[in-house]
Amino acid sequence: MNLKQLEVFIKVAESGSFSKGAEATFITQSTVSQHISALEGEFGVKLLDRTGKGALPTEGGKILLERARKLIDYAKEIPVAMARFKGVEEAELNIAGSSIPGEYMIPAALPLLISRFPGVTIVLRQGDSRDVLGKLISEEVELGVVGGRFEEESLEFMPLADDELVLIAPAGHRWSGKKGISKEDLLGEQVVLRETGSGTGKAAAQALREAGIDPARLNVAAHLGSNEAVKRAVIAGIGVSFVSAVSVQHELEQKSLVQVPVDGVSIKRQFFLVGRRGRELSPAALAFRTIMTEMYKGN
Template sequence: MNIRYLRYFMTVADTLSFTRAAEQLHIAQPALSIAVKKLEQELDITLFHRQERKVSLTYEGQVLLEHAHQIMQQIESARLAIDELKGLEKGEVRLGVPGMMGSYFFPDILMAFKTRYPNIKLRMVEAGTQSIRKMLVNGDLDLGVVVNRNVPDTLATEHLLNSEMVAVVSQVHRFSKKSSISFKEFFSEDLVMFREGYFHRELADEICQKYQLESKIAVETNLLPMILKIVEGNHAVSPLLKLVAQCEHQVSYVPFEDPVKLEIVMAWRKNSYLSLADQTFKEFVKEKCV
């Protein structure tokens, strides 16, 4: 199978347009059409439904696209391995981190890593757990920090630390003097929450479903400083990691009567090559979490 033709196919599948794909690939559209047609002839299948101004994948095309992503990841892994054998390190770590971890746990670790390894580039993407898992599976990230829940079978994980979700409230809120609160008490309050796709939102939704509770979400935002400001002003409450609440002295936090324990792990694609830079960073973070 011609790898160049496979890459052309993936670009058309991504854009659903031979014209846009040709522009991205910097080749003439007729040459692209011929290449895709040759691939179809080689495989003896039709990859696209072609209409006058519309292109869509056939079922066979969808199946090939899934395998094509895996093939390209393996090719990239092979190139990295050969480069390192020749003494050429990748020199970049693509890391996905949830907002709370990125703001409170990782800055010191990242700076310490850069001090020790100044030539390795760190590219950190701050996103929700669902997005990080998806980007890892698709090969858009090398490593990701996620909660060890609903992790796809295609990802490997390694323990980093344990944490706990707590109720964060203003210092004048009636909950602030309590030693613990029930889920029923907490979810009776107005909430400020991350949007769907973030693990603290997933947990809240699961708790409500399990205990047949209804959440009263007053504000949705992915900005952690805004969440803390709203809580500080006693306008709403929010469930956040204890490691965040301990750093924010302008708010109070209360454990739940039924503790919400979480395991934070480092994740990466199984059967995928981790560059020397990735392996070095993974071991460095694990060392700092001991």
């Protein structure tokens, strides 16, 4: 069975005539007969009765006619959809971002993307870094932005921007105004951490180990699932925390939080644009990658 055979069958059934079906599909009447015979042979069902009133669909033919019409109509939409895809017109782009990219970096890039490609609809999904990578692997999204590199052979990580994690405390905290605290001071304070799987949490733990601080010795008050939840907890006095400098600028300016240096601890990391290795990106995804690179590469 192929689309041409179905198209021929539809025209014959609708017109009630093999000759009219041939004219409508620009083939000979004998070829029309061959197409109808091929369909009847494939399904093992007679599809048309030749009567004095013309070629009429049998009961089996009526079933095929109903479904063939839907299939042909849908097939006609394919060239239109592909043309829109190639031109980044009326395209839907599915992307994902971990906490900081999803809350700050990607939204900041959307106005430029939409201004250049107004037909693109953005679907942004958020989660921790592991969630984002899972969505990429399951092909729910085309691209993701995360705050760390993970061992996933099926994914390709492109360095996008640098970031620094800073220690924050609530306004009025006894560390406010200090030029720095010791590692021992940090161990004696309650801390709020991100959940397992967070790029922020992974980077902070690794840097603390490199600075000689065992993360297991921290006095952990809470593990929270988002950067915003961590900031609210710190403002409420639950504990101090390491967060992305990108995410806390507003609160530092408003003086609801203070930044506290830790002697001997400097936490740098990179954000990565992640895609599926060896897979071709849609034009909309290529446009998004270009804009994210323009805005953040080298920052």
